[in-house]
Amino acid sequence: MGFPAARPRRLRSTPAVRRLVAETTLEPRQLVLPVFVREGIDAPVPIASMPGVVQHPLDGLRKAAAEAAAAGLGGIMLFGIPAHKDAVGSAGTDPDGILQQGLRAVVEEAGDSLVVMSDLCLDEFTDHGHCGVLAADGSVDNDATLVRYAEMAIVQAEAGAHVVAPSGMMDGQVGVIRSALDESGFSNVSVLAYSAKYASAFYGPFREAVDSSLKGDRRAYQQDGANAREALREVRLDLAEGADMVMVKPASAYLDILRAVADESDVPVAAYQVSGEYAMIEAAAANGWIDRDRAVLESLTAIRRAGADFVLTYWAGEAAGWLRAAR
Numbered sequence: 001m002g003f004p005a006a007r008p009r010r011l012r013s014t015p016a017v018r019r020l021v022a023e024t025t026l027e028p029r030q031l032v033l034p035v036f037v038r039e040g041i042d043a044p045v046p047i048a049s050m051p052g053v054v055q056h057p058l059d060g061l062r063k064a065a066a067e068a069a070a071a072g073l074g075g076i077m078l079f080g081i082p083a084h085k086d087a088v089g090s091a092g093t094d095p096d097g098i099l100q101q102g103l104r105a106v107v108e109e110a111g112d113s114l115v116v117m118s119d120l121c122l123d124e125f126t127d128h129g130h131c132g133v134l135a136a137d138g139s140v141d142n143d144a145t146l147v148r149y150a151e152m153a154i155v156q157a158e159a160g161a162h163v164v165a166p167s168g169m170m171d172g173q174v175g176v177i178r179s180a181l182d183e184s185g186f187s188n189v190s191v192l193a194y195s196a197k198y199a200s201a202f203y204g205p206f207r208e209a210v211d212s213s214l215k216g217d218r219r220a221y222q223q224d225g226a227n228a229r230e231a232l233r234e235v236r237l238d239l240a241e242g243a244d245m246v247m248v249k250p251a252s253a254y255l256d257i258l259r260a261v262a263d264e265s266d267v268p269v270a271a272y273q274v275s276g277e278y279a280m281i282e283a284a285a286a287n288g289w290i291d292r293d294r295a296v297l298e299s300l301t302a303i304r305r306a307g308a309d310f311v312l313t314y315w316a317g318e319a320a321g322w323l324r325a326a327r
């Protein structure tokens with residue numbers, strides 16, 4: 001009988017050798033925590049479809065930012081939920097709007113140790129729930145929305161955002177935001193472009209998280225999950241318009257896109273492990289069907305392996321704790 005000449009199992013045989021040869025690293029600095037701050041509440045409001053995630057009042061947000069910094073996270077991404085929504089998303093450009101208040105609080109609390117990022121999109125602020133302003137026929141008006149995004153970029157930068165992250169998938173958004181920032185003296189503020197953002201069922205729980213009233217879907221501006229080349233085109237356009245970093249979203253169902261984008265781009269690549277990815281693992285774990293902590297770390301490692309330099313994940317703080325404990 002012939003024995004195998006090659007025995008890959010040797011390099012899997014002990015924890016020490018597995019650690020020695022691991023190709024992919026996962027470190028707290030590679031994790032970014034998305035957080036929700038809501039106007040007009042004084043206690044955290046749980047998000048039922050995202051167990052363990054809450055809408056924060058301002059002081060709770062401060063605490064979350066301090067904890068994120070203490071956990072050694074790379075950054076924090078803010079989403080604001082205003083008390084009043086309207087057709088053009090006025091609260092998104094109000095210098096005293098909740099997102100801007102949140103940014104100022106987080107920058108003050110943890111701005112030296114965390115990269116403070118701001119979601120730049122209108123859907124949290126509009127009463128119809130779309131990512132832009134609507135034309136007379138009810139479609140999202142690309143160029144009218146760009147004007148609003150430019151205004152948002154400036155108020156977010158004034159509030160101290162280090163990075164603005166346009167997520168609305170309007171054509172030309174990165175270029176308009178870059179010029180608005182530069183013309184207003186914010187040439188140091190970076191743009192993290194949600195370049196390849198797919199129209200996804202995995203954003204479901206997020207709609208609850210931001211009290212969205214969206215009816216219908218976002219397929220007329222977010223990408224079709226059937227397309228891969230289109231993602232590379234979006235990345236190229238965003239880089240030409242001045243994006244400092246690019247993102248793929250969602251993560252787990254789009255790991256092939258993430259790999260392709262990482263191979264193509266010469267800027268840092270982020271991936272967003274979205275609300276539905278979080279909810280799926282939490283729900284399975286709550287039923288005792290899956291080992292929660294292992295599933296979380298496995299999913300994060302897969303996202304890193306596929307090419308993400310950093311990952312936005314609702315488990316960022318907790319995962320960072322496990323990673324520190326495992327060292």
Ligand code: PBG
Nearest residue numbers: 121123167202203206274275276
């Ligand atoms: C848009 C935005 C969305 C998410 C992040 N930014 C919602 C959407 O595009 O429909 C989803 C994040 C998640 O599901 O965790 N502002």
